Amino acid sequence: MRHSAATLARLLAERAPTLVRELLPNGRRDGTEWRCGSLAGERGQSLAVHLGGTRSGVWADFSSGERGDALDLVAAVLYAGDRREAMRWATRWLGLDDNPAAPTVRRPPPAARPTETDADAQARRGAARKLWLAGMPVKAGSPVAAYLAGRGVDLAELGRAPGALRFHPDLWNGESRRAWPAMVAAICAPDGAMVAVHRTWLAPLPSGGWGKAPLRDAKMTLGSYAGGCIRLWRGASGKPLAASPAGETVVLAEGIETALSVAVACPERRVLCAVSLANMARVQLPAAIGTVILAADNDSGNPAARRALDTACQWFLSQGRAVRLAMPETEGRDWNDVLQDETI
Known part of the structure; x- marks a missing residue:
């Protein structure tokens, strides 16, 4: 029927x-x-x-x-x-037929023609780029470096700070109606153009060091980024994502801290951040990428999150790529938690 x-x-x-x-x-x-x-x-x-x-x-x-x-x-x-x-x-x-509901591959939105581009989307993209240019490279001793060190990510182990990250000393936050220092990350479209930014507002901790600002939403994005990602680490090849060697393996994580934890542990791997679990099933990669390792949070107790992760697996499998799932053994933990345990 x-x-x-x-x-x-x-x-x-x-x-x-x-x-x-x-x-x-x-x-x-x-x-x-x-x-x-x-x-x-x-x-x-x-x-x-x-x-x-x-x-x-x-x-x-x-x-x-x-x-x-x-x-x-x-x-x-x-x-x-x-x-x-x-x-x-x-x-x-809805269970209205006899076929079981299988994980669905999320399709990326079609590229918009210039005449069809939404004016508001263009304005957000412009604002994101302006914000990015207002930031500065991350240096040792900066609040961003201190915040990441507090999360177990020592940028000195990588030899340099990822170019996708910047420090903004005075970034406005609408929730609190005031400015805070912030870590700003560039989100790039498949063609390499920067289309959005991810913001993490920071504040000094009473015990010393830096942590997330005391906000309901200390992390937010500006701009639409479906299919894009934060290109955090190039791995052994040192080449841009578009020039990835044939058959290269890429590690894709949900959050910035998790992705950087993987880069510290496996600097030979190319590491990308999908920004969100939903977008993990939309990230578009060059044809040269042969294997995708999903560095997933252990959300096994969350059926919706598990289905979203299954969708991401199906998305890359449908492109003929090998897919591997790397997940911490303990429920509720991510790879940044594991790294912090090792650095204590």
């Missing part, structure tokens, strides 16, 4: 709290809404999904102007707007 788009949208809306955890596992509940940064699923506030009432399943991305119902959300997150594919997925996910 085939179901109409309206019926599927209504049934998805009835399960909105479960649906958003499936599609956008890095978001968080804010009253009657589920909030995240964008359709890429990173943490933030721009995208809101209603979780109940007469508007259950209705969503809007206030940065891009995109909006729709629960079925549109499936299409936008998983299938670059293809509602027909979204209907097939929804039918399986």
Whole structure:
């Protein structure tokens, strides 16, 4: 029995709290809404999904102007707007046919033509670049170096600070209505252009050193970055990502600290940061990359996170690449936790 788009949208809306955890596992509940940064699923506030009432399943991305119902959300997150594919997925996910719901490969959004580029997106990209230029290279003794050292990442072991990271001494934060020192990371599109920045606001610790600023959201992104990543470490080849040697192995981690922990432990590997678990299933790599190692957090107790990780595995397997999963043995821990244990 085939179901109409309206019926599927209504049934998805009835399960909105479960649906958003499936599609956008890095978001968080804010009253009657589920909030995240964008359709890429990173943490933030721009995208809101209603979780109940007469508007259950209705969503809007206030940065891009995109909006729709629960079925549109499936299409936008998983299938670059293809509602027909979204209907097939929804039918399986809702258990309305006999086929089990399998991990779905998230498709990157199609490249926009210049005449179709959203003006707000261009403004955010410009703001991200301006912010990046206002920063300065990370040096020994800087708050960024001290913050990373407190997380067990000694940049001296790498011989230099990654060029993707910068220090901003006085970066405005909207939540606290004041400026803080911050670590700023460049997020690059597949073609190498910088499209967004990741910000980590910092503050001195009472015990000495530096840590994250006492904010609800001490980490935020500026700009859309679906399919992009932070290029933290080039590994043994020393070549840009676009010039990766044939068959090279790349390590892809979710967060900056985790990725840097891998770089310290395995400096011969090329290491990238996906910024969010949802975007891990969208990162686009050169054809030369033969193997992808996913340096995953151990979120085995979180079914939504596990499904997102499975989606990332399927994404790279579908491209003919070998995929390996590296995960700490203890639930709730990541590779930065492991590194800190070793440096105590």
